[in-house]
Amino acid sequence: MASVEDTTGRDALLNAADLKSGKVLDIGMGGCACMAFYLAHKGFDVTGIDRSSHAVHRARESAKGKRLKGAFVARRADATKLPFDDGAFDVVISFHSLHHINRPVLALREMFRVCRPGGKVLISDLNPTGSKLYKHKHDAARLLAAVEREARRLGAGVKTTDTRLDRLFVCAKEG
Numbered sequence: 001m002a003s004v005e006d007t008t009g010r011d012a013l014l015n016a017a018d019l020k021s022g023k024v025l026d027i028g029m030g031g032c033a034c035m036a037f038y039l040a041h042k043g044f045d046v047t048g049i050d051r052s053s054h055a056v057h058r059a060r061e062s063a064k065g066k067r068l069k070g071a072f073v074a075r076r077a078d079a080t081k082l083p084f085d086d087g088a089f090d091v092v093i094s095f096h097s098l099h100h101i102n103r104p105v106l107a108l109r110e111m112f113r114v115c116r117p118g119g120k121v122l123i124s125d126l127n128p129t130g131s132k133l134y135k136h137k138h139d140a141a142r143l144l145a146a147v148e149r150e151a152r153r154l155g156a157g158v159k160t161t162d163t164r165l166d167r168l169f170v171c172a173k174e175g
């Protein structure tokens with residue numbers, strides 16, 4: 001997994017989305033909470049969720065030693081059943097987490113639900129090359145196709161960008 005210093009993948013997604021400010025939800029933040037901290041360093045107010053209590057504990061502990069410009073809150077939650085109101089966030093992100101989630105399309109629907117009208121849903125996930133490199137067993141091409149199909153079905157404007165290892169989705173939720 002990329003380190004906090006290795007910002008290439010994160011910047012690619014943020015640049016593609018042209019993010020400036022807002023209230024962000026990061027699903028499947030992981031114990032490193034790399035994307036979540038990266039955004040909080042830039043001044044975004046970030047809520048990170050993970051279904052693993054160990055990951056949430058690690059993220060909270062490492063937040064104590066950081067000087068973040070924005071707020072950071074870590075919560076234990078399942079991405080397929082988010083404990084937030086409809087439209088609660090300006091931006092909802094999944095960075096390298098969808099392929100870890102058992103029901104990724106359900107998680108995607110939840111991401112759209114908690115994103116405000118006119119907000120953005122951002123996804124970066126491994127393409128077949130990246131999946132092979134990281135020795136993941138999932139069918140990356142199938143997952144990416146399902147993400148794009150569902151995002152379009154939900155009525156979002158979807159822009160995709162391919163990097164060497166990832167496909168990035170910038171989805172604009174209808175206003």
Ligand SMILES: C[S@@+](CC[C@H](N)C(=O)[O-])C[C@H]1O[C@@H](n2cnc3c(N)ncnc32)[C@H](O)[C@@H]1O
Pocket residue numbers: 001002027028029030031032033034035036049050051052055077078079080094095096097100101102
């Ligand atoms: C590879 S890590 C994500 C890396 C992280 N987003 C980053 O910025 O580098 C994947 C995480 O997804 C979490 N996860 C898997 N299924 C989940 C679910 N249903 N709900 C929430 N988190 C989940 C795992 O516990 C794990 O911490």
